[in-house]
Amino acid sequence: MELLFPQKKFGARRIMVFVREHWLLPLLTLALLARFYNVTQPTVWYDEAFSALVSTYSPALIWYYSGQDVHPPLYYLLLHGWTVVFGNGVFAIRAMSVVAGVMSVALGQWLVSLIATRRATIWACLLLALLPIAVRYSQEVRMYALMGVWLMGATITLVYWVQDPSRQRYPVSYVVLMTAAFYTHYFAALCVFSHWLYVSLPSKHGRFLLRPAWWLANIAIVVCYLPWIPHLMGQLSHTGAVDWIPPPSFDTLPSVIWQFLTLDDGRTLPWPLFLGLPLMVALATLAVITRDNGPHKFHTLIALYTAAPLCTVFLISFKLPLFTTRYFVFAALGLPIILAIALDHLALRHRRLAVGCLIALVALEVAGLYNDYTQNNKLNNSTSVLNNRVATMVDDLNQHFIPGDQVVVYDLYWYLSVLYYNKTHTQPLLYTPPSSGGLAARPGINGAGTLFYQHPNTYYLDRLSDLDTKARRVWLLYGSEVKDYVPVPASWHAVSVSTLGNTQLRLYAVERDNDVTEKKLTEE
Known part of the structure; x- marks a missing residue:
């Protein structure tokens, strides 16, 4: 019988392990619960x-x-x-x-x-x-x-x-x-x-x-x-990734x-x-x-x-x-x-x-x-993980997002998480201001940057002022541990600021030039 039905015998033995070793299934269940909790x-x-x-x-x-x-x-x-x-x-x-x-x-x-x-x-x-x-x-x-x-x-x-x-x-x-x-x-x-x-x-x-x-x-x-x-071999050529x-x-x-x-x-x-x-x-x-x-x-x-x-x-x-x-x-x-x-x-x-x-x-x-x-x-870097509240912040953004709003993220570390949680049907932008020496701050072709480098204008924003003619409101998300405050254009007026853990979400209303003109005409 073993020669005629070897698979059947092997399967029966495996089933008997769970029957005979009555401790096995409870311990595997414990492992499952510990990991799903x-x-x-x-x-x-x-x-x-x-x-x-x-x-x-x-x-x-x-x-x-x-x-x-x-x-x-x-x-x-x-x-x-x-x-x-x-x-x-x-x-x-x-x-x-x-x-x-x-x-x-x-x-x-x-x-x-x-x-x-x-x-x-x-x-x-x-x-x-x-x-x-x-x-x-x-x-x-x-x-x-x-x-x-x-x-x-x-x-x-x-x-x-x-x-x-x-x-x-x-x-x-x-x-x-x-x-x-x-x-x-x-x-x-x-x-x-x-x-x-x-x-x-x-x-x-x-x-x-x-x-x-x-x-x-x-x-x-x-x-x-x-x-x-x-x-x-290509990966070994950029050891800077580690x-x-x-x-x-x-x-x-x-x-x-x-x-x-x-x-x-x-x-x-x-x-x-x-x-x-x-x-x-x-x-x-x-x-x-x-x-x-x-x-x-x-x-x-x-x-x-x-x-x-x-x-x-x-x-x-x-x-x-x-x-x-x-x-x-x-x-x-x-x-x-x-x-x-x-x-x-x-x-x-x-x-x-x-x-x-x-x-x-x-x-x-x-x-x-x-x-x-x-x-x-x-x-x-568990201090960031513990206080990373991107999920909560982006959920709030998703609920209060209005068509025509723009979403800007200050750092690549937060950007990927925002992309995952984003449900606004608009493309969040990664803020990449040039360095003090005028050098580009956009990610390179390696690492996460490889997902975006082929379409840089779709994902990157070098100057916040470029949004003045494109959006009525701008959501700006970044880590609150960032030492340098992100300067915004004078035409941006803060509407709300939310901070949770290491994550900060700011909402700005953008005042356009034609808005100013209309305001003056109304006053006159």
């Missing part, structure tokens, strides 16, 4: 708005515009298809990342079930379900949650492949998943690096590195990636552990406490490696999957800063697995201590979720 509350900020806007174009244009930015195109292409089916509302576009985040939890527990005990699997699934960094980026219209799906899936495939190298479907699956990861984010290369380190390790069955199938699979990944290589990333310091690695588990960098804590948690994580990782007595060293694989990307980019960043927490969401998924395996080992001799440590970790994660839901975290 408050998902529409934060304003769609700059990066998210870019994703939403790019996804509205055709696949060919998405491919082109992605080439002018800093990331590959697959996420935007999938988001394009997602919005065709579910729409482009805030809930809809963030739901795609929520689904990817829950899939990562399911894949994580699958991976642990292959390499560790049932108890470790349950604990890992719980910690993955509540992992704050994973929840945070499962609520964002970006590619980080999706990247975790591809790389966790590729790691599972590698485990199956090492266990049974004769099965050809495993290398094929590995190629597909890893190619998808490379087309989603360039840091997929760090996961490949960790896999190469793993297959280079000696084992009782020899080095997997020496098998031709491993080399053929990696060659196939490169071949599948060739169509994107010209765009990659000049916002600060260089690393001695506390970068300890800080990122705190961010994974609490969404707080921990730098305000007393140094013994600040270093204590990362030290315990390091000791747990070391214990997992040293006690890895399995024939395939799969626990070591998870340690490499988590630690190798962090350490590699940390060292590279002293030359070219690239270390930013959200790029490591995929690696963070390995941390709960390491901790669960370590606690499982501890429980063999000190069960109460292990359970106490598990409770402490869950408490840390709950604190991290609180930081997420209140937007009280230090990720994605």
Whole structure:
């Protein structure tokens, strides 16, 4: 019967997992609820708005515009298809990342079930379900949650492949998943690096590195990636696109552990406490490696999957800063697995201590979720995100907009969000006054500017006075943290000013020359 109906048998086994492992469905439901909770509350900020806007174009244009930015195109292409089916509302576009985040939890527990005990699997699934960094980026219209799906899936495939190298479907699956990861984010290369380190390790069955199938699979990944290589080379030529990333310091690695588990960098804590948690994580990782007595060293694989990307980019960043927490969401998924395996080992001799440590970790994660839901975290220039009230301001604008009004946005950071929320059926303009030296201040062809440079007169406004003959009223939106007050023409008269958080919306009535003439004639 197994030979006649292999698919049926496999499907039955998967269903039995949910029946037998009665804890699995509740934990996956917990993961779903944690990611959907408050998902529409934060304003769609700059990066998210870019994703939403790019996804509205055709696949060919998405491919082109992605080439002018800093990331590959697959996420935007999938988001394009997602919005065709579910729409482009805030809930809809963030739901795609929520689904990817829950899939990562399911894949994580699958991976642990292959390499560790049932108890470790349950604990890992719980910690993955509540992992704050994973929840945070499962609520964002970006590619980080999706990247975790591809790389966790590729790691599972590698485990199956090492266990049974004769099965050809495993290398094929590995190629597909890893190619998808490379087309989603360039840091997929760090996961490949960790896999190469793993297959280079000696084992009782020899080095997997020496098998031709491993080399053929990696060659196939490169071949599948060739169509994107010209765009990659072009992106490498404008490294200024990542000049916002600060260089690393001695506390970068300890800080990122705190961010994974609490969404707080921990730098305000007393140094013994600040270093204590990362030290315990390091000791747990070391214990997992040293006690890895399995024939395939799969626990070591998870340690490499988590630690190798962090350490590699940390060292590279002293030359070219690239270390930013959200790029490591995929690696963070390995941390709960390491901790669960370590606690499982501890429980063999000190069960109460292990359970106490598990409770402490869950408490840390709950604190991290609180930081997420209140937007009280230090990720994605969070002070702006916390006080970014563009959604409220533009909603007010949409309600009070009168045909013939004009909308002007002071800064590109706010402009993309305004474009997303705008329902006025008029084209908002980005105010781009020349610098004091007379140089143009319009965005270049790279980054978000690539969406507008072909039609500059449609999107850019260099002088506010140009609107004197085009509009009766002008809405001016900008961040209230802007130090220099935006001078407006003398013919503009303030009607209202609204300030929420870091966002300010001003309404002006424009007095035209013929209005002045008519006023004088009336007085006479």
